[in-house]
Amino acid sequence: MKLLPVLILAATPVQAERMRFPPADEAGRDPSLLAFRDALLAHVAERDTEAVVAAACPDIHLGHGGSGGPEELRERLTLPPDTLAEEYRDQADDMREAYWVALEQTLAAPGYFDDMGEFWMPHQWRIRLPASVDPIHAYFVTGTRVALRDRADGDARILDQISHEVVLIADHDPQAEYQKVMLTDGTRGFMHRDYLWSMVGHRAALVKSDDGRWQLCTFVSGD
DSSP states (O other): OOOOOOEEOOOOTTTOOOOOOOOOOOGGGOHHHHHHHHHHHHHHHTTOHHHHHHTEEEEEEOOTTOOOSHHHHHHHHHOOGGGSOGGGGGGHHHHHHHHHHHHHHHHHSOOEEOTTSOEEESGGGGEEOOTTSOGGGEEEEOSSSEEEESSSSTTSOEEEEEOSOEEEOSSOOTTOSEEEEEETTSOEEEEEGGGEEETTSOEEEEEEOTTSOEEEEEEEOOO
């Protein structure tokens, strides 16, 4: 199953014309998809492992070098401490919850149908970055009129308000509330991390089987 981005960010950093990619959720094109996604989100919110596993494809792709499949999904959702290296076992609860939260946020994001009829989330995954941009450093601004500030402070002067654009972060600091970003036209400033979604972050695909049932068939992150 291959994801094919269909939009082009026709620009390079510093020389670019800024472009916006407003979210447009295409799920409403198929009421059965809406019903499936709503039910799956409810199971995720309840942290119902067995219901989520039952909604997965027999060959669900989970990336990270694993073989995939429902049993691997179950292991990721439950994350038994003894499956981790000893130095990480005390972090199992936090890591498990982070995986659930990522799944919930991804399924709740606007999505789109690809050429194969598969439904992908989030919608910004269809953006094709120019070859000059390292996807690791690219982030999508998920909010509307998000403040770009001149310092890493919520009271700092607002330079601009950004809606649904790709920005670049050369040195992402997961501990920092405000990240130093560069817009595609070279403008620099600081934005709150809550509105920045990595362009190699989590994405998911829902696929309709031959008998008309929707299933979760991909949940991955990375380049």
